[in-house]
Amino acid sequence: MALLEVKDLKVRVEEREILHGLTLTVNEGEVHAIMGPNGSGKSTLSHVIAGKPGYEVTDGQILFKGEDLLEMAPEERAAKGVFLAFQYPVEIPGVATMNFLRTALNAQRKARGESEYSTPDFLKKVREVSKSLNIPQDMLKRGVNVGFSGGEKKRNEVLQMALFEPSLCILDEMDSGLDIDALRIAADGVNALRSPKRAMVVITHYQRLLNYIVPDFVHVMSKGRVVKSGGKELALELEESGYTQFEDAA
Amino acid sequence: MPAVQETVERVKRIDVDQYRYGFETLIDTEKAPKGLSEEIVKFISQKKNEPDWMLQWRLEAYRRWLTMTEPTWARVEYPKIDFQDIYYYAAPKPKKTVTSLDEIDPEILKTYEKLGIPLREVAMLEGVEPKPGEEDPARRKIAVDAVFDSVSVATTFKAELKKAGVIFMPISEAIREHPELVQKYLGSVVPTSDNFYATLNSAVFSDGSFVYVPPGVRCPMELSTYFRINERNTGQFERTLIIADKGSYVSYLEGCTAPQRDENQLHAAVVELVALDDAEIKYSTVQNWYPGNSEGKGGIYNFVTKRGDCRGANSKISWTQVETGSAITWKYPSCILRGDNSSGEFYSIAISNGFQQVDSGTKMIHLGKNTSSRIISKGIAAGKSQNTYRGLVTAHRKATGARNFTACDSLLIGDKCGAHTVPYIEAKNSSATFEHEATTSKISEDVLFYCIQRGLSQEEAVGLVVNGFVKDVLQQLPMEFAVEAQKLISISLEGSVG
Numbered sequence: 168m169a170l171l172e173v174k175d176l177k178v179r180v181e182e183r184e185i186l187h188g189l190t191l192t193v194n195e196g197e198v199h200a201i202m203g204p205n206g207s208g209k210s211t212l213s214h215v216i217a218g219k220p221g222y223e224v225t226d227g228q229i230l231f232k233g234e235d236l237l238e239m240a241p242e243e244r245a246a247k248g249v250f251l252a253f254q255y256p257v258e259i260p261g262v263a264t265m266n267f268l269r270t271a272l273n274a275q276r277k278a279r280g281e282s283e284y285s286t287p288d289f290l291k292k293v294r295e296v297s298k299s300l301n302i303p304q305d306m307l308k309r310g311v312n313v314g315f316s317g318g319e320k321k322r323n324e325v326l327q328m329a330l331f332e333p334s335l336c337i338l339d340e341m342d343s344g345l346d347i348d349a350l351r352i353a354a355d356g357v358n359a360l361r362s363p364k365r366a367m368v369v370i371t372h373y374q375r376l377l378n379y380i381v382p383d384f385v386h387v388m389s390k391g392r393v394v395k396s397g398g399k400e401l402a403l404e405l406e407e408s409g410y411t412q413f414e415d416a417a
Numbered sequence: 418m419p420a421v422q423e424t425v426e427r428v429k430r431i432d433v434d435q436y437r438y439g440f441e442t443l444i445d446t447e448k449a450p451k452g453l454s455e456e457i458v459k460f461i462s463q464k465k466n467e468p469d470w471m472l473q474w475r476l477e478a479y480r481r482w483l484t485m486t487e488p489t490w491a492r493v494e495y496p497k498i499d500f501q502d503i504y505y506y507a508a509p510k511p512k513k514t515v516t517s518l519d520e521i522d523p524e525i526l527k528t529y530e531k532l533g534i535p536l537r538e539v540a541m542l543e544g545v546e547p548k549p550g551e552e553d554p555a556r557r558k559i560a561v562d563a564v565f566d567s568v569s570v571a572t573t574f575k576a577e578l579k580k581a582g583v584i585f586m587p588i589s590e591a592i593r594e595h596p597e598l599v600q601k602y603l604g605s606v607v608p609t610s611d612n613f614y615a616t617l618n619s620a621v622f623s624d625g626s627f628v629y630v631p632p633g634v635r636c637p638m639e640l641s642t643y644f645r646i647n648e649r650n651t652g653q654f655e656r657t658l659i660i661a662d663k664g665s666y667v668s669y670l671e672g673c674t675a676p677q678r679d680e681n682q683l684h685a686a687v688v689e690l691v692a693l694d695d696a697e698i699k700y701s702t703v704q705n706w707y708p709g710n711s712e713g714k715g716g717i718y719n720f721v722t723k724r725g726d727c728r729g730a731n732s733k734i735s736w737t738q739v740e741t742g743s744a745i746t747w748k749y750p751s752c753i754l755r756g757d758n759s760s761g762e763f764y765s766i767a768i769s770n771g772f773q774q775v776d777s778g779t780k781m782i783h784l785g786k787n788t789s790s791r792i793i794s795k796g797i798a799a800g801k802s803q804n805t806y807r808g809l810v811t812a813h814r815k816a817t818g819a820r821n822f823t824a825c826d827s828l829l830i831g832d833k834c835g836a837h838t839v840p841y842i843e844a845k846n847s848s849a850t851f852e853h854e855a856t857t858s859k860i861s862e863d864v865l866f867y868c869i870q871r872g873l874s875q876e877e878a879v880g881l882v883v884n885g886f887v888k889d890v891l892q893q894l895p896m897e898f899a900v901e902a903q904k905l906i907s908i909s910l911e912g913s914v915g
Binding site (some may be wrong): 171 | 560585797859862863864866867869870871872873874877882884885886887888
């Protein structure tokens with residue numbers, strides 16, 4: 168059984184159809200890159216999978232571990248193992264990052280019928296993970312993403328990914344706003360989380376990110392459809408020739 | 418923030434129509450007839466065995482009140498109050514003189530239990546019968562002067578306070594036992610002629626707390642009053658007077674909940690604080706009165722006059738309030754910065770949901786030299802409520818070097834509520850430095866979705882974001898209150914989204 172099956176998905180936003188029948192299958196352990204120009208529907212796909220309000224699914228289905236994902240509330244999806252690393256992580260003033268991490272982690276564990284983490288176990292885990300991501304403890308005391316640099320925000324996303332141990336990670340334009348060093352740190356963090364039990368969907372404009380997070384599969388999206396799929400070499404090809412060749416294919 | 422989880426669970430169990438504190442205590446009550454007249458004023462004074470000077474003071478206020486009209490400048494709307502249709506006195510029938518908590522009507526104690534106030538625990542285990550040698554000095558103590566309807570029925574911790582020389586008793590007792598202090602300070606901050614509701618209170622006040630902290634004494638515990646409005650149609654007119662003598666310190670906690678009623682209930686309290694040279698008073702309130710039902714019916718009318726006088730040099734008065742209840746709130750805890758180098762603070766969280774109307778803020782009146790004040794106000798409006806911050810900062814012409822910093826932040830939840838900020842700033846001294854910052858924001862869909870994607874429900878997400886928004890003010894509350902306040906905030910925002 169595939170981890171994620173998107174079948175002929177059609178999605179509207181305010182009367183305008185954005186996805187016109189998208190199909191995508193992701194198995195455990197695989198890393199898929201989704202590439203495509205602005206407005207091709209990449210972010211819409213990630214939002215629909217995560218359950219962001221404002222999108223109307225008019226046709227098709229999404230199965231996650233064989234279950235109908237579209238029937239689940241977004242927080243249920245999170246508890247079941249769907250994680251979205253945001254392109255622009257929001258700031259939450261006054262809510263310490265550490266507190267946020269614990270509240271969210273315990274909410275997910277509770278939804279799964281698991282016991283809450285004890286404070287020492289939790290702290291130990293956070294310290295371990297944040298150290299490997301080069302996140303200073305001081306940052307965890309600050310408000311969620313408040314005053315964080317672009318790199319810090321993305322590392323905070325990776326930190327949550329490591330803590331929540333999702334089975335599906337969707338990385339939405341993780342490279343946007345990052346310099347090369349920050350990108351490397353974030354990508355190293357992601358690579359450390361690759362596992363045979365976990366799948367990743369990496370959404371990006373540029374080949375650059377895929378030098379660091381090397382995908383198993385690359386899909387090219389244009390105008391709300393996947394127009395070409397291939398191996399990692401497809402990304403390099405795109406870097407050479409650009410997206411225009413696919414405009415007509417769509 | 419472990420309280421968040423608990424909060425959210427409570428929120429789920431409660432809806433606006435099932436106000437948690439909406440129960441009635443069945444005890445015998447002694448009432449004066451409805452309406453207000455000189456006879457009623459005399460009746461109240463007589464019931465309390467007051468000396469003649471007190472009666473004359475009340476009568477003078479009553480006569481003054483007859484000439485006054487209700488203020489209408491606040492941004493609140495309500496039907497006209499019929500002041501002759503209100504009971505001005507109700508007291509539980511005394512069975513006998515109370516000397517310990519054991520003798521208090523068990524019904525009353527049960528009421529406190531339902532409110533989650535560990536009066537018995539706190540008073541009995543820690544105060545009244547401390548086991549010798551087992552007392553943990555690190556544990557903070559709270560002395561509770563419980564006002565039930567209009568008469569104080571329990572006063573605890575008296576012994577320890579007495580040792581420190583602190584007087585903490587119902588004001589009705591203080592009038593008899595410490596007339597010199599009461600006569601000297603009562604009405605010296607809020608004069609009988611101050612405003613319509615304060616004048617009414619002066620005429621008919623039932624009871625309240627009296628605190629006197631002698632020179633150089635740091636009050637050994639937090640002083641606390643929990644009171645509730647209990648009798649149908651009974652206006653509540655508390656009168657609180659706190660005096661911190663030279664170089665002393667006191668922290669006072671006020672917490673309130675009231676049972677559910679269909680009739681609107683009037684509440685017009687007066688609180689006066691006096692800080693002499695180098696003294697400090699910290700006054701904290703958590704207010705959770707019945708806000709009315711989901712159609713806007715019922716609820717408490719809260720017209721309160723709270724004012725502190727930094728009478729001495731280097732004195733300090735700090736107000737912290739968390740306002741979540743009442744149908745109408747009209748409340749401006751203020752500081753008169755009379756002494757040189759004195760300072761005033763106002764930290765406020767005002768939350769309105771449903772059909773609640775809040776018009777609240779503060780006045781910082783700079784009279785002395787080098788006085789400073791700080792205002793941090795967090796208004797949160799949800800449902801169909803209206804939430805107004807109204808604040809006055811003024812520097813007298815002799816107030817050289819006056820400084821004020823004001824930050825007013827408003828958060829809107831949903832699109833049917835309103836937040837308003839009405840600052841009045843007057844500087845008559847050119848050396849004054851007044852800063853005012855104000856922001857209004859909506860709770861953003863993106864922030865909520867971010868939290869929900871991490872596994873929080875919609876309500877948990879709102880609770881988390883709001884608790885973050887008010888954190889600066891929550892930090893000002895004593896620990897016991899901060900936890901309670903955090904719960905209240907989420908409870909009162911229940912059903913505000915989605």
